[in-house]
Amino acid sequence: VEFLENNADWLDDYALFMALKNKHEGKAWWDWDEKYKFYSPEKAEEWKEELKEDYEFYRVLQFFFTKQWNALKKYANDKGVEIIGDLPIYVARDSVDVWAHPEYFELDEDLNPKRVAGCPPDAFSADGQLWGNPLYNWSNQREDGFKWWIDRIDYATKLYDIVRIDHFRGFDSYYAIPYEDDTARNGEWVDGPGIDLFKAVEDSIGKKKIIAEDLGFLTPSVKDLLKNTKFPGMKILQFAFDSRDSANGEYYPFNYPENSVAYTGTHDNDTIMGWVNTAHPDDVQLAMDYMDLQDPKNMNWAMIREVMKSPSNYSILTAQDLVGLGSESRMNVPSRLGGNWQWRLLPGQLDDAIQQKLLHLTKLYKRFPIEAEKEEKTAQ
Numbered sequence: 420v421e422f423l424e425n426n427a428d429w430l431d432d433y434a435l436f437m438a439l440k441n442k443h444e445g446k447a448w449w450d451w452d453e454k455y456k457f458y459s460p461e462k463a464e465e466w467k468e469e470l471k472e473d474y475e476f477y478r479v480l481q482f483f484f485t486k487q488w489n490a491l492k493k494y495a496n497d498k499g500v501e502i503i504g505d506l507p508i509y510v511a512r513d514s515v516d517v518w519a520h521p522e523y524f525e526l527d528e529d530l531n532p533k534r535v536a537g538c539p540p541d542a543f544s545a546d547g548q549l550w551g552n553p554l555y556n557w558s559n560q561r562e563d564g565f566k567w568w569i570d571r572i573d574y575a576t577k578l579y580d581i582v583r584i585d586h587f588r589g590f591d592s593y594y595a596i597p598y599e600d601d602t603a604r605n606g607e608w609v610d611g612p613g614i615d616l617f618k619a620v621e622d623s624i625g626k627k628k629i630i631a632e633d634l635g636f637l638t639p640s641v642k643d644l645l646k647n648t649k650f651p652g653m654k655i656l657q658f659a660f661d662s663r664d665s666a667n668g669e670y671y672p673f674n675y676p677e678n679s680v681a682y683t684g685t686h687d688n689d690t691i692m693g694w695v696n697t698a699h700p701d702d703v704q705l706a707m708d709y710m711d712l713q714d715p716k717n718m719n720w721a722m723i724r725e726v727m728k729s730p731s732n733y734s735i736l737t738a739q740d741l742v743g744l745g746s747e748s749r750m751n752v753p754s755r756l757g758g759n760w761q762w763r764l765l766p767g768q769l770d771d772a773i774q775q776k777l778l779h780l781t782k783l784y785k786r787f788p789i790e791a792e793k794e795e796k797t798a799q
Contacts, residue, residue: 422482422485423482426481426485428570430478430481432463432515433477434474434477434478434481435463435466435467435474436515436518436519437515438470438473438476439455439470441473442470447512447513449513449530458519488578501581502579502580503579503580503582503583504575504578504579504582504583506575506582506584506585508584508585508586508587508589509550509553509589510552510553511552512532512551512552516567517553520567522556523555523556523559523567524553524554525555525556531598532554534595534596534606535549535550535551535553535595535596536552536553536593536595537549537550537551537594537596537606538550539594539604539606540603540604541636542663543663546602546604547594547603547606548603548754549600549601549602549603554595554609557612560612565615565619565620568616568619569619569620569623572584572620572627573623573624576624576627576629581628581630582627584630584632585632586632587632587633587645587650588635588637588638588641589611590612590617591613591638591640591641592610592638593609594606594609595607595608613644614647617647629650631648631653632653633645634655634658649678651678651731651732652676652678652679653679653680653682654669654675654679654680654726654729655670655684655685656670656672656683656684656722656725656726657684657691657722659672659706659709660702660705660706660709661698662699662701662702672729672730673729673730675730675731676730676731677730678732680731680732680733680735681727681729681734681735682726682736683723683726683736683737686737686760687750687752687753688749689746689749690737690739690740690745690748690749691719691722691740692719692740692743692744692745693745693746693747693748695718696746703718706718710724710725719740719741719743720743722740723736724780727780727781727786728783728784736777738764738768738769741769741773741777742764742768749762750762
């Protein structure tokens with residue numbers, strides 16, 4: 420009962436949405452019977468009674484998930500491990516968020532999107548990226564004191580120890596594409612909520628551990644927004660050696676600011692050894708020259724060493740790179756439907772040799788928390 424009461428602000432609408440989706444055999448909400456398509460609190464109460472069994476099932480399901488998640492998180496935290504969770508900037512059109520709160524999104528009177536999200540054409544994609552997510556009605560969000568966003572970030576900071584906010588540049592300005600278009604070529608840049616949103620969040624829930632995913636083309640105003648929020652940004656080592664990128668050395672490790680998180684690559688990148696086999700030979704040679712590396716077979720540990728000795732306050736490594744796996748273990752290919760997020764670390768892959776090597780580099784570059792280092796010396 421306590422769980423149901425404490426989470427009613429999101430749980431009740433979510434459970435109802437899932438019950439209705441089940442009633443309509445998984446169809447998107449805009450293809451439901453007309454009377455269920457348009458949400459209202461009054462109708463919602465009627466529908467909860469109509470679909471009571473399924474509605475209660477989905478509420479109970481979330482209770483058990485939360486119980487199991489909290490146990491897992493406590494296990495990790497008790498061992499000194501913090502969990503970083505991702506908060507995508509956009510939500511899917513077929514979601515409880517858009518169905519139950521259409522006023523917060525750019526929708527017409529029939530609840531169809533007016534414009535959708537994506538990225539403009541660049542060196543990586545001639546047509547750009549058409550994500551298709553509904554855009555926010557920032558005017559309505561602002562009038563409501565950004566309550567929807569405050570609640571969303573507040574919940575995420577309770578679910579995880581650290582929250583990574585995706586596509587941070589979209590809060591400064593975002594790319595809006597006409598809904599009827601089938602490519603991202605005809606979009607335009609529109610001003611986002613800027614620092615006002617993050618001031619409202621901090622005023623409401625206080626300072627939280629947040630990482631800003633500030634990748635992509637960054638204008639001076641995006642950089643100012645990052646500076647004003649004081650969130651650490653992200654630095655991706657693979658980007659330093661990509662000849663298609665014109666960041667002018669921004670991703671070279673010696674240029675990383677202390678208030679940043681250094682990665683060899685993220686879930687959206689190929690693994691290091693996969694990159695060695697697929698990148699332009701000149702890019703691979705540049706990486707080898709930069710790191711004074713003689714054999715590309717050692718590229719994974721050379722890059723791991725670079726991010727660990729960088730000025731960044733935090734460095735993050737992927738298990739695939741520690742093991743030295745290739746493209747077959749890549750986690751995600753952006754814009755590809757299916758086949759993503761399937762790789763799993765198997766027992767024994769992080770063997771003693773890898774663990775000892777990682778421990779050595781962790782000590783060498785002082786990436787041990789000070790308290791942990793003192794405890795280790797005391798134990799010795």
